[in-house]
Amino acid sequence: MEVLRYAAFTKQADGGNPAGVVLDATGLADTDMADIAKDVGYSETAFVVPKGDGHLDVRYFSPSVEVPFCGHATIATAVAFARQYGAGELTLRTPAGVVPVHTGVDDTGWVVATLTSVPPRTAAVTDAQTDQLLDVLGWRPSDLDPLLPPRAAYAGAWHVVLATASRDRLARLDYDMPRLAALMNRHGWVTVDLVCRESTTVFHARNPFPTGGVFEDPATGAAAAAFGGYLREARLIPLPSRLTVLQGYDMGRPSTITVTVSEDPRTGIGVTGTAVPL
Helix, strand or coil, X not given: CCCEEEEECCCCCCCCEEEEEECCCCCCCHHHHHHXXXXXXXXXXXXXXXXXXXXXXXXXXXCCCEECCCHHHHHHHHHHHHHHHCCCEEEEEECCEEEEEEEEECCCCCEEEEEECCCCEEEECCHHHHHHHHHHHCCCHHHECCCCCCEEEEXXXXXXEEEECCHHHHHCCCCCHHHHHHHHHHHCCCEEEEEEECXXXXXXXXXXXXXXXXXXXXXXXXXXXXXXXXXXXXXXXCCCEEEEEEECHHHCCCEEEEEEECCCCCCCCEEEEEEEEC
């Protein structure tokens, strides 16, 4: 068994979000996968059981818990698979559902992967939950962007969206990990998707992930997909749209996530990126 290491949503080894990838995890027990993910230490490690003809069973483990879906580890897995077996169409069966992935090679020779999430949905966040989030993060109600209201968003995993109108506010992240993890666990949120709008189609994001034992994720494809669904459902963007999510810049690991949002609310959200071996 070989554990590959890739940084997703970047072309630089010191950018993006590192992920572990095991392209053949056949026979591994849950405890084996959990132990390997803890040893690797990245926010997620993907464990693949090949089923033939581009069909893969995939599970995702953080250093602390298994998560139902992970975008950056999916992109890393697809790029690693394409580099070893050739680009093409993949069908990933994940705990969150079936996720098709297209891989191809661009004009400069980079393998580019596009996943299509499960159909997204959102759920209300109460005023009390918002107040608790603000308190743990050290934000004030006046920091919030009134045009992007707090809401929980899902595209394979639940992320609570909290938007600020201030790029400076987003740049300052300091919170108590146990307190935020306890709040997130009570409500089933995998990350907190902190966002700031630069323009209609460009957003900056940061993603605390204390439930996985990680202070912050430098690129979160699952949250980007969920955010795309949130924007579509609330009609906050023109449709169809191609969005850019810039993440990791404030922690020194710049990442670029391309999000494709169709008009049809029944369809999944596209998330595109490349990955570099570490």
